[in-house]
Amino acid sequence: MTLTIETRHRFGAFILDAAFTSEVGVTALFGRSGSGKTSMIRIIAGLVRPDEGRVLLDGTPLTDTAKGIFIPRHRRRFGYVFQDGRLFPHLSVRKNLSYGSWFAPKASPSGNFDHIVELLGIESLLDRSPSNLSGGEKQRVAIGRALLSSPRLLLMDEPLAALDEARKAEILPYLERLRDETQIPIVYVSHSIFEVARLANQVVVMRDGKVEAAGSATDVLSRPSAAEDRREAGALLEGAIESFDEKHRLATLALKAARLYVPGVSVPPGKRVRVHIPSRDVMLATVRPEGLSALNIIDGIVRHTSPAEDGTVEVQIDCGGDIILSRITALSVERLDLVPNKHVFAVIKTVALQP
Numbered sequence: 001m002t003l004t005i006e007t008r009h010r011f012g013a014f015i016l017d018a019a020f021t022s023e024v025g026v027t028a029l030f031g032r033s034g035s036g037k038t039s040m041i042r043i044i045a046g047l048v049r050p051d052e053g054r055v056l057l058d059g060t061p062l063t064d065t066a067k068g069i070f071i072p073r074h075r076r077r078f079g080y081v082f083q084d085g086r087l088f089p090h091l092s093v094r095k096n097l098s099y100g101s102w103f104a105p106k107a108s109p110s111g112n113f114d115h116i117v118e119l120l121g122i123e124s125l126l127d128r129s130p131s132n133l134s135g136g137e138k139q140r141v142a143i144g145r146a147l148l149s150s151p152r153l154l155l156m157d158e159p160l161a162a163l164d165e166a167r168k169a170e171i172l173p174y175l176e177r178l179r180d181e182t183q184i185p186i187v188y189v190s191h192s193i194f195e196v197a198r199l200a201n202q203v204v205v206m207r208d209g210k211v212e213a214a215g216s217a218t219d220v221l222s223r224p225s226a227a228e229d230r231r232e233a234g235a236l237l238e239g240a241i242e243s244f245d246e247k248h249r250l251a252t253l254a255l256k257a258a259r260l261y262v263p264g265v266s267v268p269p270g271k272r273v274r275v276h277i278p279s280r281d282v283m284l285a286t287v288r289p290e291g292l293s294a295l296n297i298i299d300g301i302v303r304h305t306s307p308a309e310d311g312t313v314e315v316q317i318d319c320g321g322d323i324i325l326s327r328i329t330a331l332s333v334e335r336l337d338l339v340p341n342k343h344v345f346a347v348i349k350t351v352a353l354q355p
């Protein structure tokens with residue numbers, strides 16, 4: 001299933017002028033508050049008829065202003081999950097869920113019910129009232145209700161934003177199952193780089209109503225501009241767990257060429273995982289350092305240097321196809337003569353598995 005959107009629309013003083021294509025899996029719309037993420041969702045959903053543009057699902061136009069096509073929201077067969085679950089307070093969880101299947105086409109199997117209830121771990125909640133569910137439980141029910149309408153596409157607008165960290169951690173594994181076990185493409189709005197890093201297959205970064213970057217999650221999130229602030233800046237790399245050393249509680253992760261040691265991880269060998277390496281925790285050396293406590297020393301080639309106003313420089317190092325970012329002072333860049341194509345060693349202080 002491919003969703004294509006090209007649109008231009010004026011909302012008061014704000015102009016949304018953006019285009020992207022999303023494939024199966026999770027496409028995250030990521031960006032600061034006010035960048036236009038929700039406006040984009042409203043146009044995809046058919047809540048807003050744009051001044052110009054098209055929304056196509058597998059090539060079929062749902063909106064095409066040039067041809068005068070605008071399929072109304074209720075005929076698009078999309079599922080929605082918002083920040084606040086919006087459950088019906090007077091109906092039990094079971095009835096809230098059944099409400100979703102009312103909108104499913106007659107031919108679609110409602111035998112789905114048990115599967116979706118199991119997928120979201122809400123069996124024990126079925127006879128409860130929404131008023132005594134936790135925030136995380138409410139969101140799982142809201143997701144279940146959206147899925148039971150057999151949607152062709154799921155639109156999720158900051159579904160975890162109203163939850164505290166513990167509730168977020170509780171619900172994220174269910175969203176991963178949803179991504180991995182259903183064929184429904186998901187457009188997921190978030191301004192949390194951690195949520196996006198964990199869930200997204202593709203990322204569209206919005207800024208001031210425009211698409212600033214789009215592509216695979218690992219590519220886009222490793223670019224310096226993706227991080228909302230410096231503290232979060234770093235590389236996001238993906239690899240497979242090769243082995244786990246029980247004695248030292250250390251996993252070996254195989255990247256494209258290099259290997260990384262990741263502490264405290266008990267993930268079965270073979271599993272693909274993502275790690276985050278903050279650019280502040282990467283030092284650079286022009287000769288391989290010895291006698292250091294850091295376990296991860298990887299060699300690579302300087303690709304690019306981007307100076308910032310605060311006297312630091314972000315250096316991109318290509319380590320056999322994986323880009324690692326290092327933020328060091330402009331003085332160090334000068335002293336080590338870090339110019340493109342120079343061979344360097346990246347000394348990595350912390351590597352954390354994306355939670």
Ligand SMILES: Nc1ncnc2c1ncn2[C@@H]1O[C@H](COP(=O)(O)OP(=O)(O)OP(=O)(O)O)[C@@H](O)[C@H]1O
Binds near residue numbers: 011012031032
């Ligand atoms: N109907 C409207 N009339 C006027 N301005 C609007 C309208 N809808 C949205 N805007 C403006 O468009 C901009 C983008 O809003 P939007 O809700 O799409 O951003 P967002 O990226 O989803 O932000 P957030 O993360 O805070 O939800 C904001 O400045 C908003 O005030």
